[in-house]
Amino acid sequence: MEANLRLGEFIENIEQAITDLRNGKFILIYDDDCREGETDLVIASEFVTPESIKTMRKDGGGLIFLMISQDVANKLKLPFLADLFSHTTDKYPVLKELIPNDIPYDAKSSFSVYVNHRKTFTGITDIDRSLTMKRFAELARNIENLNDGHAMRLFGKEFRSPGHVPICVAVEKLLDERKGHTELVVSMMKMAKLTPAGSGCEIMGDAGKALPKDKVKKYAHEHGLAFLEGNEIVDAWEKWSK
Amino acid sequence: MEANLRLGEFIENIEQAITDLRNGKFILIYDDDCREGETDLVIASEFVTPESIKTMRKDGGGLIFLMISQDVANKLKLPFLADLFSHTTDKYPVLKELIPNDIPYDAKSSFSVYVNHRKTFTGITDIDRSLTMKRFAELARNIENLNDGHAMRLFGKEFRSPGHVPICVAVEKLLDERKGHTELVVSMMKMAKLTPAGSGCEIMGDAGKALPKDKVKKYAHEHGLAFLEGNEIVDAWEKWSK
Numbered sequence: 001m002e003a004n005l006r007l008g009e010f011i012e013n014i015e016q017a018i019t020d021l022r023n024g025k026f027i028l029i030y031d032d033d034c035r036e037g038e039t040d041l042v043i044a045s046e047f048v049t050p051e052s053i054k055t056m057r058k059d060g061g062g063l064i065f066l067m068i069s070q071d072v073a074n075k076l077k078l079p080f081l082a083d084l085f086s087h088t089t090d091k092y093p094v095l096k097e098l099i100p101n102d103i104p105y106d107a108k109s110s111f112s113v114y115v116n117h118r119k120t121f122t123g124i125t126d127i128d129r130s131l132t133m134k135r136f137a138e139l140a141r142n143i144e145n146l147n148d149g150h151a152m153r154l155f156g157k158e159f160r161s162p163g164h165v166p167i168c169v170a171v172e173k174l175l176d177e178r179k180g181h182t183e184l185v186v187s188m189m190k191m192a193k194l195t196p197a198g199s200g201c202e203i204m205g206d207a208g209k210a211l212p213k214d215k216v217k218k219y220a221h222e223h224g225l226a227f228l229e230g231n232e233i234v235d236a237w238e239k240w241s242k
Numbered sequence: 243m244e245a246n247l248r249l250g251e252f253i254e255n256i257e258q259a260i261t262d263l264r265n266g267k268f269i270l271i272y273d274d275d276c277r278e279g280e281t282d283l284v285i286a287s288e289f290v291t292p293e294s295i296k297t298m299r300k301d302g303g304g305l306i307f308l309m310i311s312q313d314v315a316n317k318l319k320l321p322f323l324a325d326l327f328s329h330t331t332d333k334y335p336v337l338k339e340l341i342p343n344d345i346p347y348d349a350k351s352s353f354s355v356y357v358n359h360r361k362t363f364t365g366i367t368d369i370d371r372s373l374t375m376k377r378f379a380e381l382a383r384n385i386e387n388l389n390d391g392h393a394m395r396l397f398g399k400e401f402r403s404p405g406h407v408p409i410c411v412a413v414e415k416l417l418d419e420r421k422g423h424t425e426l427v428v429s430m431m432k433m434a435k436l437t438p439a440g441s442g443c444e445i446m447g448d449a450g451k452a453l454p455k456d457k458v459k460k461y462a463h464e465h466g467l468a469f470l471e472g473n474e475i476v477d478a479w480e481k482w483s484k
Binding site: 036038050054057058061062063076077078079081082084085087088091092093094095096097098099100101102103104105109111113114115116118121122124125126127130152153155156157159160161162163164202204206208209210 | 304323326327333334339341342346351353356364394401403405444448
């Protein structure tokens with residue numbers, strides 16, 4: 001009985017989060033006590049507005065970034081920055097010195113390039129960052145049936161790099177391979193049948209660190225937002241993807 | 243008489259800002275109505291604490307970044323990202339599509355790589371970003387008399403890339419060549435005889451854009467911070483550097 005109740009609560013929680021994402025609302029995703037121990041404010045990129053960026057910078061305070069599936073990155077031939085750096089160490093030997101071989105909670109950096117939409121001005125205002133994110137999601141949806149070369153050219157027609165919006169790319173096998181925010185978010189987008197591009201920002205606390213989980217839960221309650229932990233998403237994903 | 247009074251005020255304003263920087267206080271730098279039209283909260287990187295990062299993300303809300311002199315970048319052999327990208331278009335053709343040849347207010351992007359100190363955990367918390375910035379300033383001071391290879395290795399021993407702290411590099415001739423925040427800030431550091439590494443963050447407003455100048459002045463007044471416009475720094479620099 002208690003197990004059933006817990007299962008019911010668990011499904012309700014995931015379903016509520018999926019509904020919220022589909023309605024353009026924020027949800028909160030905490031990865032894991034044994035990983036970063038951070039919560040991200042997350043929203044489907046296709047619904048991002050200047051107001052969303054403001055919420056992320058005011059209530060989050062971390063990096064405001066895009067998370068996309070490897071399918072989208074492959075279509076656009078987007079490299080991981082770490083790979084790009086390791087291929088250019090002959091010309092830029094400093095990149096060899098800076099190799100990120102000691103990330104405490106992970107084996108590999110998810111960062112690809114930083115972009116701005118070409119119609120942005122400085123690139124950093126709420127209006128500019130929301131334009132970059134929303135249009136990126138639209139592009140990701142539109143290129144699904146295009147060949148890679150064509151997709152890449154459409155990308156370059158609308159976006160430039162360097163820019164102010166970092167793109168993190170999920171690993172191919174998603175949660176079977178890595179359980180970072182990028183994979184958690186892209187899996188949620190897939191389960192919600194949304195374009196696999198999410199926007200997020202880590203929530204900082206007042207003590208120099210990430211906001212502790214209990215305080216995030218309080219924030220979720222006060223703002224009527226769904227709060228998910230990584231393992232809930234992993235469980236749901238296993239059921240959904242099999 | 244009036245001209246003398248204005249000159250007096252002007253010198254006082256710059257001198258106060260230099261004193262504040264030397265005391266580890268924030269100053270406010272507005273570039274120009276005809277450029278970005280943005281104000282950055284600026285502090286000497288050597289004095290950055292977790293509290294400074296918190297102030298930048300709460301009262302600023304833009305990108306929290308490092309600005310360094312070209313001398314320091316040369317010692318570390320740090321490339322501009324735009325140059326790095328343009329040298330790797332054979333292997334990564336998407337970078338050719340993304341070429342930033344249409345920045346509305348400038349000819350060239352100042353972005354170099356993003357770094358984290360190797361002793362950071364996620365890299366994004368106030369504690370982590372302040373460690374990255376403060377230690378970068380210490381490194382910049384310590385490498386002054388080292389040869390390039392040695393400086394570069396010391397850099398890699400302490401820092402990794404990709405990371406969460408973007409480095410912007412000033413042009414060699416500073417304000418004679420470009421009048422962006424990076425050059426304005428590095429010039430202020432030089433006039434203040436501080437390590438040429440500044441930390442800054444653009445101040446966003448509630449309407450989706452940068453906080454308007456009159457509201458920034460109000461913020462400056464309320465917080466007892468010096469407010470400078472780009473042309474004041476350019477004038478002072480011309481006198482100081484000749």
